[in-house]
Amino acid sequence: MPDLLQTVGFSPIRKEGAAKVLGQAKYVDDLSFPGMWFGATVRSSIARGRIVSITFDPAIPWDEFVIVTAADIPGQNTIVHLTHDHRCLASDRVNHPDEPILLLAHPDRAVLPAAVAGVHITYKELPGVFTIEESEAPNAPAIWSPAPADHQHSTQKNTFKTYLMESGDTSNLDHIFATADYIVEGEYRTGAQEQLYIENNGVIAEYSATDGVTVHGSLQCPYYLVHALELVFNLPEEKCRVIQTETGGAFGGKEDFPSVIGSHAALLAMKSGHPVKICYDRAEDMAGTTKRHPSRSRHRTAVSKDGKILAGEIDFALDGGAYATLTPVVLSRGTIHAPGPYHWPALRVRAKAMATNLPPHGAFRGFGAPQSIFATERHMNKIAKVVGLSPEELRRRNLLGIGDHTATGQLITDTVNMQHLLTRALDESSYHAKRAEFARTNPSSPIKRGMGFATFFHGAGFTGSGERRLNSLVHIELTPEGRPQILVSATEFGQGTNTILCQVAAETLHLPYEDVLIAQPDTSHVPNSGPTVASRTAMIVGKLVERASQSLRNTLSPYLPSTSETSTTPYTPAEFRSAALAYLAEHGTLVASARYEAPGDILWDDESYRGAAYPAYAWAVYVAEVAVDTTTYSATCTDFYALQEVGKVLHPVLAKGQIEGGVAQGIGYALYEKCVWQKGHMANNQMTNYIMPTSADLPPIRVAFEEIPSVHGPFGAKGIGELPMDGPAPAILNAIEDATGIAFTEIPLLPEDIFERMTSTPESGSEDLEPTNAGPYFSETTA
Amino acid sequence: MRSNPSHYELTTPATLEAVLDILASDLGPYTPIAGGTELMVALGAGRLATRKLVSINHLQELRFIATTPETLTLGSGTTFTDLRKDPVIATDFSLLSQAASWTGSIANQNRGTLGGNIVNASPAADSLPALLAYEAELTLVSARATRTIPYAGFHLGYKKTILRPDELLHSITLKRDFREYAHYARKVGTRNAQAISKVAIAALARLKDGLIQDIRIGAASLRDRPIRLTATERVLQNQPITRETIAAARAALTSETQPIDDIRSTAKYRAAVAANLLEEFLHQLKP
Known part of the structure; x- marks a missing residue:
């Protein structure tokens, strides 16, 4: 029987769960402040051009409105991310459709749509670019140029950022390719994807001349918005306060974007003298906010005839949209994950992020990794086919193991065994048995079934030296009642932050889970424990909560009964409370803290792009079963099995939910969700026509964990949030190739795409056999 | 809002x-x-x-299902949930109960009405191909008159109907003549639920001595309005189901449809899938 105080590894009820299911939780649009007005945004109708005139429809009583333009910004007209290129409001020119130009506020929400339509803007239109190819073309118009201050990222026209990542004997690449048995080439593409959080972006802002700016909002990273407000308002940090309200989903879509809508509402609040609420509707949110970066990957791989990878060249390109936002770090994560969990004796990855006249792309669960992993896992199947090995055997001959080094030179010290994970996943998903069955049933059936899998890893925490720079801080305070309360800027948006951090504190403090509190993130009260992104909350913030809890316990130890070190219950909850109250009576308050300390062996060099890219990795094998209906050309994922090693699982129900949700989102990414761009404007900006899979489209998702405790996280936990986004798309397209013999290389893969390939030419079954792709070496060695 | x-x-x-x-x-x-x-x-x-x-949401006069041995009459206020629950519709008019199950979400089915679906006149509406196949009659009422017309003549063009501004669709009447028929209904939407159709077919056929004695095919999303594929039906009339017949039927279907490229699909895809659905039905008919 478990210890009654044991909570880690069990599944206590969510901290905010009861309020959510009872309808008591207040989301931002549920809140109303005295005298509150409503804000709306006037946006550009073209992709690129100069603003010639702005006129106001005389039928509208404009004196009732407050109108904000770029001229009203007291500080810099900049939304600060990594660069300073992103304007808060366009003034003279626009660089993408739906770019904010003017802001309106009015006491009556209902009159705003007509007022937005009553602002008439004329433009001198300039040619736009809408794809990576158009942007990188030598004769492309210069739609974006790096400011001198940003030359660390890029000095080239239309290029936000470039990376060169080299590993092993790259000076010898030409020779390796010249003498290899096979050279396998492939090009792979992924599309934009909408985060589709249930609650749209929304904020309420207040302004006072004495206290500065306060923004309440649905957001992931309160301190990102604080820093954005500092610049826009030219105010010190202590006069920019951000309070996270209950947040209905985020997926990265509320990482960088709240800096935009938060600044806008605050500008209207300052000018109107009223609190101002801006909540986008779905159509505005989809058209105007960030999406996942579209990508193009080009692989060229030298392989021996026994299926060993000898060398590789990978060109990885992202479409960043009109402004850089977080693109350099998205590109970084994508670049580092491009080699996958494989051993590359020599590897060169060239990565770049290009500007286009689309709304800026931004953070989305996976953050570049789903893009590059899609390409690599499709390419591994192509290599297998060329060499004549099964996808399984090709991977077995190249997977990383303990003691190997990743492509950035990081020694694998996790006691992970990918060979075992692969064996277990294929066994538990009946991969081989089903393939044999489908080989028998497919020829006589209009429905072609197939199996596919992907092997991958995902780094937890900020990339490279990011965690050192974040320098995160966590507090635990005692409330006047003697209860511990966690103070962090880590936010709850459905994924379980509140719950797992309270579990960690409760277990460390030997208290019941119910006794631990967590404060609403309010930057006037909570320290900066970093953004809630990058699969870092459980591992990094959780570890800090564990350390702060230990510190709190140590401080209280003179007041606690002395028991032997080995006792599992050193004190009762009542004894803890007595000790806490005794301490408070004597000292007034108690705040225990812990600040991030980089482990000595986690070193990264930004210059050479080498070192320990992440403190720890989660490892996974995902297996998909698909059915392709030759009557309707539609592919359906009919079964899904997800096995991962994520360290200690803190909360099994939440962890399983994270994986199931990520797989569902990955299935949408692969087979359903397509952004239809018309001159940079998202034409299908509604849920009727942006097709997210429903429960009727999703298969059973079977989730399995291996738990090998990691030294980096609390109780051995690693990161889990982004991992499940990486595997589904390549596993599904590998399965579709198994089912149909057609090697699709691009997602989203819609029925119309399958139709085009199935009905184009009879011999177009497999592009692997086209010599232009495989190169002359291929045809010689197989002759 | x-x-x-x-x-x-x-x-x-x-x-x-x-x-x-x-x-x-x-x-x-x-x-x-x-x-x-x-x-x-x-x-x-x-x-x-x-x-x-x-x-008119509250008018019980419009929300009824009346059956006689020969006919079924549906008030225009009949919801999709009503259609799905009715035992006579399930046995005699299964195309209609299937189509009702395709429509929107459960919440949509609880509120949306068959009459609304007809007068809204979307070319992609889920239930209308079935009504065309069953050769429904519509009863239209106004303050001054009542008229009964074949549903086949109701749609005039894209979202245009013969309904006058003073008229209301009162009811839809179906003859209970289809017990002997094979039923086929398939919607190809953008996903399996809460989707607008890319193509939908609702069809009925009766074979005698290996020949198609009677066939009626309704279709959605293939023209500017819901349509009966009459040319295709003529090609199939009194024919055995052979490879030649199927090829001729596919060609006839292509000749009488005008699918479009839009945000949801392509004309080429719609045309090919519509012909595939027809072929699937014909294969199922084979004795």
Whole structure:
């Protein structure tokens, strides 16, 4: 029987769960402040051009409105991310459709749509670019140029950022390719994807001349918005306060974007003298906010005839949209994950992020990794086919193991065994048995079934030296009642932050889970424990909560009964409370803290792009079963099995939910969700026509964990949030190739795409056999 | 909400008679609103042009299912949930209960009405191909007259119908003649639920001595309105189901449809899948 105080590894009820299911939780649009007005945004109708005139429809009583333009910004007209290129409001020119130009506020929400339509803007239109190819073309118009201050990222026209990542004997690449048995080439593409959080972006802002700016909002990273407000308002940090309200989903879509809508509402609040609420509707949110970066990957791989990878060249390109936002770090994560969990004796990855006249792309669960992993896992199947090995055997001959080094030179010290994970996943998903069955049933059936899998890893925490720079801080305070309360800027948006951090504190403090509190993130009260992104909350913030809890316990130890070190219950909850109250009576308050300390062996060099890219990795094998209906050309994922090693699982129900949700989102990414761009404007900006899979489209998702405790996280936990986004798309397209013999290389893969390939030419079954792709070496060695 | 609700007028007369009086008056034009599953979407998106609405959602006179040994009559206020639950529809008109199950979400099915679906006249509407295949008759009422017309002549063009501004669709009548027929209904939507069709087919056929004695094929999303594929039916009439027959039927289908490229699919895809669905039905008919 478990210890009654044991909570880690069990599944206590969510901290905010009861309020959510009872309808008591207040989301931002549920809140109303005295005298509150409503804000709306006037946006550009073209992709690129100069603003010639702005006129106001005389039928509208404009004196009732407050109108904000770029001229009203007291500080810099900049939304600060990594660069300073992103304007808060366009003034003279626009660089993408739906770019904010003017802001309106009015006491009556209902009159705003007509007022937005009553602002008439004329433009001198300039040619736009809408794809990576158009942007990188030598004769492309210069739609974006790096400011001198940003030359660390890029000095080239239309290029936000470039990376060169080299590993092993790259000076010898030409020779390796010249003498290899096979050279396998492939090009792979992924599309934009909408985060589709249930609650749209929304904020309420207040302004006072004495206290500065306060923004309440649905957001992931309160301190990102604080820093954005500092610049826009030219105010010190202590006069920019951000309070996270209950947040209905985020997926990265509320990482960088709240800096935009938060600044806008605050500008209207300052000018109107009223609190101002801006909540986008779905159509505005989809058209105007960030999406996942579209990508193009080009692989060229030298392989021996026994299926060993000898060398590789990978060109990885992202479409960043009109402004850089977080693109350099998205590109970084994508670049580092491009080699996958494989051993590359020599590897060169060239990565770049290009500007286009689309709304800026931004953070989305996976953050570049789903893009590059899609390409690599499709390419591994192509290599297998060329060499004549099964996808399984090709991977077995190249997977990383303990003691190997990743492509950035990081020694694998996790006691992970990918060979075992692969064996277990294929066994538990009946991969081989089903393939044999489908080989028998497919020829006589209009429905072609197939199996596919992907092997991958995902780094937890900020990339490279990011965690050192974040320098995160966590507090635990005692409330006047003697209860511990966690103070962090880590936010709850459905994924379980509140719950797992309270579990960690409760277990460390030997208290019941119910006794631990967590404060609403309010930057006037909570320290900066970093953004809630990058699969870092459980591992990094959780570890800090564990350390702060230990510190709190140590401080209280003179007041606690002395028991032997080995006792599992050193004190009762009542004894803890007595000790806490005794301490408070004597000292007034108690705040225990812990600040991030980089482990000595986690070193990264930004210059050479080498070192320990992440403190720890989660490892996974995902297996998909698909059915392709030759009557309707539609592919359906009919079964899904997800096995991962994520360290200690803190909360099994939440962890399983994270994986199931990520797989569902990955299935949408692969087979359903397509952004239809018309001159940079998202034409299908509604849920009727942006097709997210429903429960009727999703298969059973079977989730399995291996738990090998990691030294980096609390109780051995690693990161889990982004991992499940990486595997589904390549596993599904590998399965579709198994089912149909057609090697699709691009997602989203819609029925119309399958139709085009199935009905184009009879011999177009497999592009692997086209010599232009495989190169002359291929045809010689197989002759 | 992109509309200003204060710009709209909603009136709720107590009886059908009072509704017809308002429709006939010169205060209008009024647009009847039943379940609102179409009009409320337009209102939310700020594109509901009509400013005067008359509610018929509460009129029990329009919400009924009446059966005789020969006919089934559905009040225009019959919801999709009503259609799915009715035992006679399940046995005699399974194309209609299937189509009702395709429509929107459960919440949509609880509010949306068959009459609303017909007068909204979307070329992609889920239930209309089945009504065409069953050769439904419509009863239209107004303050001054009642008329009964074949449904086949109701649609005039894209979202254009013969309904006059003062008229209301009262009921839909089907003959219970189809027990001997093979039924086929398949919708190809953008996903398995809450989807608008890319193509849908609802068809009935009866074979005798290996020949197609009678066949009726209704289709959605293949022209500017819901259609019967009459040319295809003629090609199939009195034919055995052979490879040649199927090829001729596919060609006839292509000749009488005009699918379009839009945000949901392509004309080429729609044409090919429609022909594939027809072929699937014909294969299922084979003795």
